[in-house]
Amino acid sequence: MTGRMPSVDPARVHALVVGIEAYEAGDAWRLPGPARDAVRFWRLLRDAGVPETQLRLHLSALPSYDPEVPYEDADQATLRRVLVRELSPVQGDMLWVWWGGHGVLDRAGRLRLFCADASVTDKLGIDLDSALARFAGDAVPGLREQMWIVDACETFEEDLSFQEALPPDTLPVGRPNHVHRQTVLRAAGRGRAAVNDPARATGLFSDLLLGLLADRSVALPGPPDPEELFPAVRAGIAALRKAGRTLQHPEIRLQGPDRAEILPPAAPPAVPRPLSAVQRAVAALLAYPLMADPAERQTVVDALNPQVTAVLRRHSKARTDVVNILDGLARRHPESLWDLYEAVVSVDDDPELKVELAAALGELVTTSAGPRRQK
Numbered sequence: 001m002t003g004r005m006p007s008v009d010p011a012r013v014h015a016l017v018v019g020i021e022a023y024e025a026g027d028a029w030r031l032p033g034p035a036r037d038a039v040r041f042w043r044l045l046r047d048a049g050v051p052e053t054q055l056r057l058h059l060s061a062l063p064s065y066d067p068e069v070p071y072e073d074a075d076q077a078t079l080r081r082v083l084v085r086e087l088s089p090v091q092g093d094m095l096w097v098w099w100g101g102h103g104v105l106d107r108a109g110r111l112r113l114f115c116a117d118a119s120v121t122d123k124l125g126i127d128l129d130s131a132l133a134r135f136a137g138d139a140v141p142g143l144r145e146q147m148w149i150v151d152a153c154e155t156f157e158e159d160l161s162f163q164e165a166l167p168p169d170t171l172p173v174g175r176p177n178h179v180h181r182q183t184v185l186r187a188a189g190r191g192r193a194a195v196n197d198p199a200r201a202t203g204l205f206s207d208l209l210l211g212l213l214a215d216r217s218v219a220l221p222g223p224p225d226p227e228e229l230f231p232a233v234r235a236g237i238a239a240l241r242k243a244g245r246t247l248q249h250p251e252i253r254l255q256g257p258d259r260a261e262i263l264p265p266a267a268p269p270a271v272p273r274p275l276s277a278v279q280r281a282v283a284a285l286l287a288y289p290l291m292a293d294p295a296e297r298q299t300v301v302d303a304l305n306p307q308v309t310a311v312l313r314r315h316s317k318a319r320t321d322v323v324n325i326l327d328g329l330a331r332r333h334p335e336s337l338w339d340l341y342e343a344v345v346s347v348d349d350d351p352e353l354k355v356e357l358a359a360a361l362g363e364l365v366t367t368s369a370g371p372r373r374q375k
Contacts, residue, residue, distance in 0.1 A: 008222035010049030012093040014143065016082060017042045020060045020074050020101030024119040033196050034100030035061035037151070037206035039069060041098045044213055048220035054092070056082055060116035065201070074101075076115040076124040076169070083131055084171055088140045094221065095135070095143040100206055103128075103152030105190065106166050113152055121164050130170035136182055136255065139174030146180060147223045151187040151203045153194050159276040161327055181256035183226050185209070185233070189249035204246055208236040226252055277360070277367040278326060281337075284360035285322050288348050292318050296347065301325065303343035308333045326364065334368040337361045 019038025023029040042057050057071040058079060072078060087095065102114045103125075111128040118124045128150065135146060157166060187205035188194040195204050212232050216224055230252045240246045253262050275283065290296040294316065301309050312328040315321040329336045341361050345354045 008094045008145070010221050011051065013045070013050045013096070013221045014054045014056075014087060014090055014092045014094070015042075015045055015050065015096040015098070016056050016058070016079075016087060017045075017096075018058045018074055018079065018099045018101065020114070020116050021062045021065070022060045022116065023102070023114065024117050025123075026120070029102060029114075029118075030062060031102060031196055032062055032064070032198050032201040033203050033206070034151070035059045035065055035067060036201050037100050037203055037210065038098060039067050040210050041149075041206075041213075042069065044210070044217060045096060045221050048217065050221050056086070058082070074115060075117040076126065077117075079115055079126055080171065083126070083134070087143070088134070089142075091142040093142070093145060094223065095146040096221070097146070097148040097150075099128075099149070100151040100203055103150070103154060103188075103194075104157050104160065104166075105154045106157050109190075111150070111152070111154060111186070112166060112169070113150070123162070123164070123166055125166075125169055127170045130173060132182060132184065132255075133173045133176075134171045136176060136180045137174035138177045139172065140180070144180050145223055146182045148182065148184045149209065150185070151194055151206045151209075153192070154186070154188040154190055155193055156191055159278075161278060161331065163331060178257050182253075183223060184253040184255070185226075185230070186251045186253075187248060189251055192248045193246075194248055195246040204240055205233075205237065205248065205250060208240075209233060212236075226254060277364040278323070278330070281326050281357075281360040281364045282319065282322050284353070284357040285326070285344070286319060287353050287356070288344060288350070290344075290348055291322060294318075294321075297321060300340070300343045300347065303346070304336060304339050305333075308336050308339075330364050330368040334365045337365050 017038045019035035021031050021033065021035045038057065038059060042055055045055055046052060057069065058074040059067055059071045060074040061067055099113055104112050106112050112125045113128055114123060114125040132148065134140065135143065187203065196202070197204060197207070212229060213220065213224065216229070233250050237246065237248060237250055251262060285291050290300070297318070301312070308329065311332065313324040315324055325340070329340060338361065341357060344357065
């Protein structure tokens with residue numbers, strides 16, 4: 001997969017282009033940018049000669065943006081139908097998949113890409129790993145050259161304190177036949193957020209990559225050489241990290257009959273993950289000796305509003321009980337976290353402990369509203 005890539009007949013190219021800015025989950029999930037980025041990519045392939053009938057554009061745009069091009073819905077049922085029933089049997093040579101929107105790494109380490117009809121209580125989406133497995137097997141007889149580009153967060157599910165578990169959403173997978181070649185470019189990197197620029201209404205990664213692809217438009221709609229493109233992507237994101245605009249580390253995976261690896265092959269040394277806001281608050285509370293005693297913990301809880309504490313799940317073990325208390329307050333009544341602070345320091349006014357507790361609870365209050373500039 002090095003050197004000059006083979007030319008591709010535009011008439012033999014198909015694409016699924018997805019950009020989701022608005023979700024049924026509501027305003028907290030608004031994400032200005034993915035629909036605009038998807039339309040930019042759609043135009044790159046159209047201008048490279050791919051017939052519009054073979055460019056499946058699926059958007060959920062915010063009201064402030066009019067795509068001015070024809071598109072279809074981006075709900076789970078529609079996108080699943082396209083992947084399983086429409087794209088799988090086509091006899092083309094090349095498949096492009098572009099996806100921009102919210103995502104999360106589930107507890108099994110699989111990347112879930114949320115669809116437009118994802119709600120707070122029913123987070124509908126597409127399991128990227130199962131989609132890749134389907135398109136690498138005999139369920140897809142054609143489309144042997146594939147380029148998948150995903151601009152979505154890979155934040156860990158357990159760090160987001162979801163009230164409802166993610167539903168199963170895998171696609172049916174056939175038998176591997178080792179004839180497909182997949183290049184998968186993911187924006188964030190394991191455990192990291194893919195940052196969005198709401199002022200410019202674009203993803204940092206998407207904007208960078210679209211510029212690089214535009215510079216290489218003479219080679220489109222064929223696949224770019226990944227080992228020529230990816231260093232430019234890495235350099236661009238590294239510059240954004242240095243400027244303090246993101247912490248993401250893009251990843252590219254190559255999978256084919258003669259190759260299976262992640263570039264770059266030498267991963268940086270593992271570093272400890274920083275504490276999430278919930279983990280930091282748990283540690284700050286458990287630093288108080290009183291929180292180890294069930295009776296003293298109950299004294300603290302009794303000082304809170306009974307209407308708030310009535311719905312808290314409780315546990316006999318100190319750590320589990322503290323996690324439940326913090327999670328319940330942060331999810332339903334974030335402002336009550338400051339009542340919790342007052343209740344704790346009224347019993348133990350240790351100056352060092354209360355400084356850290358205030359900082360930890362302040363971070364938890366901030367994150368409980370949900371990030372709006374990340375995916």
